[in-house]
Amino acid sequence: MHEMSLMESVVEIACETAAQHGATGIRVIRLDVGRLSHVDPDALMFCYDAIRRGSLAEDAALEINRIAGEGWCLDCEKTVPLEERFGACPECGRSRVQMTAGDELKIRDLEVI
Numbered sequence: 001m002h003e004m005s006l007m008e009s010v011v012e013i014a015c016e017t018a019a020q021h022g023a024t025g026i027r028v029i030r031l032d033v034g035r036l037s038h039v040d041p042d043a044l045m046f047c048y049d050a051i052r053r054g055s056l057a058e059d060a061a062l063e064i065n066r067i068a069g070e071g072w073c074l075d076c077e078k079t080v081p082l083e084e085r086f087g088a089c090p091e092c093g094r095s096r097v098q099m100t101a102g103d104e105l106k107i108r109d110l111e112v113i
């Protein structure tokens, strides 16, 4: 399950960042998770519960912010919503769409104590 290693990295980065700022704990971790990324938010939550114990993030809430998929259609020359990774443009029906959003997994911000 790759969510486990993803969450390990997230918690590690969050704890390092909090420690650098002299925090004694983390209150909230906010994550951006794209809808087109192959990551299951429920699995992230489950893994997070296992990983945070004993760390600065032990009592931190995890908030997952889903980012909608978007792409740049080369034919329409504009940004269009994308339902799937290599989906067709909803306006012209062609598949020359470059994904510009929806694939992210990153820490948006932290609230520390």
Ligand SMILES: [Zn+2]
Pocket (backbone or CB within 6 Å): 073, 074, 075, 076, 077, 080, 089, 090, 091, 092, 093, 094
């Ligand atoms: Zn198009």
